[in-house]
Amino acid sequence: MNIHDDDIDKSSAPLMEHLIELRQRLMWAIGGFFVAFLFCFFFAKQLFNLLVIPFQWATGWAGLDPTKVDLIYTAPQEFFFTQIKLGMFGGLILAFPLIAAQLYKFVAPGLYKNERGAFLPFLIASPILFLIGGALVYFFFTPMVMWFFLSMQQVGPDEEIQISLLPRVSEYLGLIMTLIFSFGLVFQLPVVTSLMARVGLLTSAGLADKRKYAIVIAFVVAAVLTPPDPVSQIGLALPTILLYEISIFLARRIEKKRAEAEAARAKAEADAAAQAAVEGQT
Template sequence: MSGDIEDTPQPLIAHLIELRNRLMWAIGGFMIAFIVCFMFAKQLFNVLVQPFIWAVGWSGIASRKIELIYTAPQEFFFTQVKIGMFGGLVLAFPLIAAQLYKFVAPGLYKNERSAFLPFLVASPILFMLGAALVYFFFTPMVMLFFLSMEQQGGNGEASIQLLPKVSEYLGLIMTLIFAFGLVFQLPVVTTLMARAGLVTSAGLADKRKYAIVAAFIAAAILTPPDPVSQIGLALPTILLYEIGIYCARFVERQRAQAKAGAAVGEAETAAPVTPDDKPAA
């Protein structure tokens, strides 16, 4: 076991210095990414408005103009700051995760490092899948739902149009992206907990009905008060919960196979070696 942990024990001050260096790299990377994203905040905001444009096209209102407003002088500026922070966090996440791993890795055994690395790679990929689902499908569907409430006017009726504020639209799409991105981490969290022995596939399966209720409650809290986004978040959450159960079963099968292989090896080592034939007299 002496070769499993490569680094020798270090005093507390050495760990604090290492933590400071890792934090400096992470914060520095975030600040650089924030500045870059803030410089291109308007272009990034136009990219985020694209789902609204798609929803207007799907609504079939040919005369509908794409308009967003801000009602306070500083509102759009702070919206650009939020875009810079949001984009900076996304761009800097690989660096932040790498610094976190480098700080924790010396205290892990080699087999623990090899088991941890796939999850470090899978986590941002799953987050981006959730964000892509929001951008290309759910945000247009949500905006289409809200656009359906418009009133064109005429025949004694007032014209009622949706004119989103830039800050509220950004808050909506950021909330959806973070909600779906976090939910898409469910298989990673479930697999890690199964590896640690905190949950079992049988226990997760038994709690399925509670998980379904919890999924709809979480969707009601994390998403706007409309049925499209709430159902749209709850259904993938339930599906990902089922994937988590499968991942837990896979971990359990691997653990059982490893134990069986170790038992066979111990039995072969303990068995006496006898010659097949007796020596000639």
């Protein structure tokens, strides 16, 4: 065996170790998701009833009886597959901390200590911001959207044609999941921009200069991600613009801290050079 073969063997050993560790991390992540999926699927009906509560609030706002909320399914297998979707969606949310932890454990050994310290807060902030976005959807925007749709009904003795809203279970769950995903994704904006500002890909001045384009993009993204009603579109666009302003503020703080650290390092180097010059003269 020559020297070149020895180099190949030495380089392949760490690669195999990384692949083995990656497989282990993936098994933990998939196993955690599977357990969370089974848990959510077992309680799928209770979880679905919990998701119907905003619909009941909207029914009360529309002046109707909130205890008489009916949803239907038009195919024998529809509600079963709806429960599977709900189990997968809930399982992914429950298992996300475990998945994120496995990702961090796999990446952390290749990072410097200061890089790990910078990456960990964003890893914690990401699920918190997602939950804040989901809570905003549950407690405010879903009732507002359903109230908007309920206001289009034609009910009462004065109406010649009775038109009532009877949502399908799959469509209602799809609406809730779309809104939660959209708001949760948008609420990651400060995390993404802060990470990019930390590595120097974005600046606060650049973000501020692009503000007018960001406002237009916010409304376009809201129109794509949300149902075609003005309530949910404006409701997503306005928090996006607010989060963009928060991102500019965070980028300025990161730049300020970086400038202070560089000034302190430059001062320490200057002091060390001055001390060395004094010792050289003596």
